[in-house]
Amino acid sequence: MSLGDELRYLRAFHGGGNLMEIEDEIGLKPGTLRYMEQRYRRVGEDDEVLAKIATYYNVPLEKLQWHRKWYRKALSAYLQQAVESGTTAHFELRTDETLTGRVRWWDLGAFGLEPGGGEPFTVVQRHAVLNWEGATEGDNS
Amino acid sequence: MPEDLRTIRKQKKMSVNQLASRTGISIATLVQYEKGELEIPPADLHRLAKALYVGDWDINPRSSPPPRQEQPAKPPRPKKPPSERKPPSKPLPARDSQIAHLLTLAARFDIDQAALEAEIGKPLDELTQKEARHWNGHFMRRNAEEKPPKKSIDRKRAYLPEGVDGFELAYLQEQQEFSVPLYFTLFDGQTFEGTVVGFSPYQITIRESGGDEVTLNKLAIAYYCKGGGEA
Secondary structure (H helix, E strand, O other): OOHHHHHHHHHHHOOOOOHHHHHHHHOOOOOHHHHHHHOOOOOOOOHHHHHHHHHHHOOOHHHHHHHHOOOHHHHHHHHHHHHHHOOEEEEEEOOOOEEEEEEEEEOOOEEEEEOEOOEOOEEEEHHHEEEEOOOOOOOOO | OOEOHHHHHHHOOOOHHHHHHHHOOOHHHHHHHHHOOOOOOHHHHHHHHHHOOOOHHHEOOOOOOOOOOOOOOOOOOOOOOOOOOOOOOOOOEOOHHHHHHHHHHHHOOOOOHHHHHHHHOOOHHHOEHHHHHHHHHHHHHHHHHHOOOOOOOOOOOOOOOOOOOHHHHHHHHHHHHOOOEEEEEEOOOOEEEEEEEEEEOOEEEEEOOOOOEEEEEHHHEEEEEEOOOOO
16 A cells, blocks of 8 residues: 555544645645645655654554555556456455455546456455555555 | 859759769858859869869869849739729627626626626627727736736645546446445445445445435545445
């Protein structure tokens, strides 16, 4: 899960507050958190910024630093490759579940998974994906 | 007796272009040599002589200017028969875009259409293009001079990545159209089942079997599938 997705997840768990209000409360420059949540590549390199966010969401700084190593684009690349090849993809979710199936489509917010074996077509939210098969640290292809 | 470069070149049936490529001297320079505008320096003279298979002394370093060719006199233009003067054309009515622009400009000074028409002295739909141009210019100048405060624009919120994007939008529309029950699993473990009654970029509203409507925040959803099953 990319840092952006992780931050969105944390925000959702803290009541889904308004980004600008949170930025104001933490003491971040306007737009910082928004960029971190939305950008596909690495944003938020500053440990000081991460520390403020970690304190606000009450999570260890190391956890956010770990997520920083992942890119949203890496998941996009995996999804695209899965769509093109038609191979079975594996996703580890935040809910401690693992979903397996063929990716039929993907967009910025979600992807459509056909699990096979009579299971219904599932729309998975990208921010729910914690890990995926083939994910390697620093993969930003 | 040395001869002009042009004469020798013509005798050798060579074009300026060919001579330029043989000698490495530019066409423009050759033309100047031939017109006598420039004296041919010894180095170029040697190269030219070599290319033209003549001795250096056969080429006149300063060509005489070419004789001016007299242009044949143009036949006089036939005089047009005196035509009747056209009656002055009717002024064109102002374009819609001009009127719209005028209203926008006037609105910056809190002038509505009625006040604007009063100021102009005629209804807007009777304005000519010329008049509209004049009044637009008037308000543009006034705008530049007075700089009225800009009204805040009601900006649309930017789409966040968790918002409903292209494929998901199409999928939800299809499920809504056919009233397909969907089964939602949230991050906190809660589950909801119902048919989609509407959705916005960040929320999906479903109607449960009991008739209750529930609005789910997209950010809180982990995944959803067609009802009656679990992923």
